[in-house]
Amino acid sequence: MMRARIILVSGAIFLGGLLPVLADTSFQIGGSDSHVVRWNRFVDVLYDLHNTAQVKYEIRQVSRIGGYPRHPEFYEEISYYDKKSGKLLSVIQWEREAEKGGLDKVLSMFKEEEPKMPRDRIHSISVNVYDDQGHVVRDYSATYLPTHRNAPSQTLIFLHQYNGDLHAFRGFDATGNRLFEQCEGNLDGKEVELSLDDVEIAYAIDEKNGVMQTRHYRACFDGLTTTAAAYLTPH
DSSP: OOBOOOOOSSSOOOSBOOOOSOOSOOOOOOSOHHHHHHHHHHHHHHHHHHHHHHHHSOEEEEEEEEEETTEEEEEEEEEEEETTTOOEEEEEEEEOOOOOOHHHHHHHTTSOOOOOOGGGGEEEEEEEEEOTTSOEEEEEEEEOOSSOOSSOSEEEEEEEEEETTEEEEEEEOTTOOEEEEEEEEEETTEEEEEEEEHHHHHHHHTOTTSGGGSHHHHHHHTTSOSOOGGGSSOO
């Protein structure tokens, strides 16, 4: 079960159709070399995880073309399903080769460009991991900007927990920062809908009688790890 991506002020939610909000920017992702290496490595391992599922399951593919105002038809989005169960295993937006024109076309005559490897054509990638009951227990995603792709602009790790009719998940980035958490469902016949972003989480942790001490919150999140340390390498 995948969601739509939501960009947070300092971090973001992946549960489905992954469409970057930063549709057209021209800046490079900043940060230390270790950050760039770590986040690109996250994509490498995530792509390996995707390929493992391609071998394990019989796959059904569904594709569509998408893009942005200044980059129309920028990518081909392919959703990969397990043909037997119908479960969505992964979604990859592959960069398409745009036809060059104008000055770019002239300059291309004087140099040879190395063809991109499959990994280098990934614009966005997301992978679901299921338990034996068919529940999503982890989902991972990463997205590059349309230009200056020295590192992903966003990485996400969501860890899921199920308690009766409650479904809770916590979100982190590939550095381990806790970004988001949400719970929805029913508890004792009453609807539950909780969500906290990174700023709200930081405040709530220090509140003695805050939302994290409520019965609903504890029913949702007790037992769900508060760190992504064991999942920074997707598996």
